[in-house]
Amino acid sequence: KAxxxxxxxxxxxxxxxxxxxxCSPISGHRSVSWYQQTPGQGLQFLFEYFSETQRNKGNxxxxxxxxxxxxxxxxxxxxxxxxxxxxxxxxxxxxxxxxYEQYFGPGTRLTVT
Amino acid sequence: AQSVTxxxxxxxxxxxxxxxxxxxxxxxxxxxxxxxxxYPNQGLQLLLKYLSGSTLVKGINxxxxxxxxxxxxxxxxxxxxxxxxxxxxxxAVTGSARQLTFGSGTQLTVLP
Numbered sequence: 001k002a003x004x005x006x007x008x009x010x011x012x013x014x015x016x017x018x019x020x021x022x023c024s025p026i027s028g029h030r031s032v033s034w035y036q037q038t039p040g041q042g043l044q045f046l047f048e049y050f051s052e053t054q055r056n057k058g059n060x061x062x063x064x065x066x067x068x069x070x071x072x073x074x075x076x077x078x079x080x081x082x083x084x085x086x087x088x089x090x091x092x093x094x095x096x097x098x099x100y101e102q103y104f105g106p107g108t109r110l111t112v113t
Numbered sequence: 114a115q116s117v118t119x120x121x122x123x124x125x126x127x128x129x130x131x132x133x134x135x136x137x138x139x140x141x142x143x144x145x146x147x148x149x150x151x152y153p154n155q156g157l158q159l160l161l162k163y164l165s166g167s168t169l170v171k172g173i174n175x176x177x178x179x180x181x182x183x184x185x186x187x188x189x190x191x192x193x194x195x196x197x198x199x200x201x202x203x204x205a206v207t208g209s210a211r212q213l214t215f216g217s218g219t220q221l222t223v224l225p
Contacts, residue, residue: 004156033212043203043215056212090156100145100164100207104156 002027004093004105012111018079021108025072025093031055032074033102034066037088046089049074050097078110086112115140115206119216126194127224134189134219136204146187147205147213148178157203163187174198199223 005024013019025032033056034046045058049068066076072093078085088109092102120135138144145164149157161172168180178189187204204216 035213042217043205043213045212045214048212058212092157097211100147100211101159101162102213103159104149106154106156 004091004103006089006091006105006108008108009106010109010111012113013081014113015081015083017081018077019081019110020075020077021089021091021110023074023076023091023093023105025074025091026103029093029095029103030072031094031097031099032068032072033092033094034074034076035090035092036060037090037107038084038086043090046076048097055097081112083112086110115144115208115214117204117206117214117216119202119204119219121219122217123220123222125222125224128196129193131192132190132194132198132221134202134204134221136187136189136216138185138187138204138206140185140206140208142208144206144208146178146180147207148172148176148187148189149203149205149215151201151203151218153200160189160202194221194223196223196225 007022031050033048037043048056052068063079068074088107090107092104094102116139118137126132147162148160161170163170163180171177201218205213
């Protein structure tokens with residue numbers, strides 16, 4: 001069974017631009033979560049989606065948004081990029097929201113210049 | 114609110130020696146605990162988890178961890194490490210909200 005896939009793997013953007021990252025969960029998994037990893041702040045929870053609905057949101061500004069499609073694929077969007085948004089963005093999937101075990105993808109490395 | 118403290122940011126150890134990576138957590142509610150490993154330029158791989166039951170949990174690659182409720186700890190151990198175990202290790206906690214709260218990570222470096 002294929003794991004969690006994230007596209008693109010690497011991305012370079014300029015301050016002020018916006019970016020969309022994509023995540024395809026493991027087949028059959030319906031819950032998707034997003035995390036940001038930076039050297040300074042470590043791993044921080046962004047949001048969780050299940051059945052196309054956001055169930056939970058971390059402490060990030062409104063510039064960070066996401067959505068989930070009917071096939072459970074998810075996207076996250078960051079508008080008006082700032083230098084501090086440079087990070088590894090990780091997506092994780094699980095069968096159901098009640099499952100505590102999450103499977104992570106390889107991440108998208110975003111660099112903002 | 115939950116928090117996780119990984120007491121050592123870097124742990125160097127010689128090959129075939131034992132290792133312990135320390136993790137303490139704080140939470141006012143029941144918790145579920147995890148250890149993840151991250152190899153360079155990769156995502157996180159689940160090593161082991163504690164949800165309930167036996168406090169000694171065995172995971173992949175020969176790792177194990179012990180949940181100690183009174184000391185609020187969940188230390189990771191391996192009796193004999195290999196060069197391939199060199200990676201960053203993250204302790205994480207979650208509760209009813211299911212979002213993972215991670216520690217700052219411990220870089221394990223296995224020396225030949």
